[in-house]
Amino acid sequence: MIAESEKEVEYAAREMEYLIRREKRAIEVFEKRSSAKGGVGTIRGWLSLKRETDKNHQAAIEDMKRATDAMKAAEDKVAAIGDRMEEEERRLQERATELRRKSCDLFKLVTDKTESRGMVEKVEKAENAKVTEDGEIRICQVTSL
16 A cells, blocks of 8 residues: 555656646747747737646646645555554563563472572563663654654
8 A cells, every 4th residue: 555655646746747848838839929929929829828727737736636645545554554563562562471471480380489489570570671681771662653
């Protein structure tokens, strides 16, 4: 969907370039006809240029709306991907916590009770820590765009 939105924006940009070229051509034709008649353009020529300009302006507005809609769709997709990644990160964090607790329980069975209590406390302290012993941030919170 993001690639499709990118293609729509590129298409709108190409259409805008085409409209600009068409507008320049219409102005050149009008100026050429005007200069051939001593610098005085005809009303018909001016009306034709005005119609062409209005038509190009309306087409440009439509192209911009299409490009804007495509960008909004892409933004929505990126936000949805970010939300899914946050949810996946939360699930992985929960799973890691659960696995650590299971390993602590197994460790308790292997070692005697006094040593295991100390180990459980250390693991719980590590789980709740926001900074590791190396000084690195352990949990990063992602904010919305």
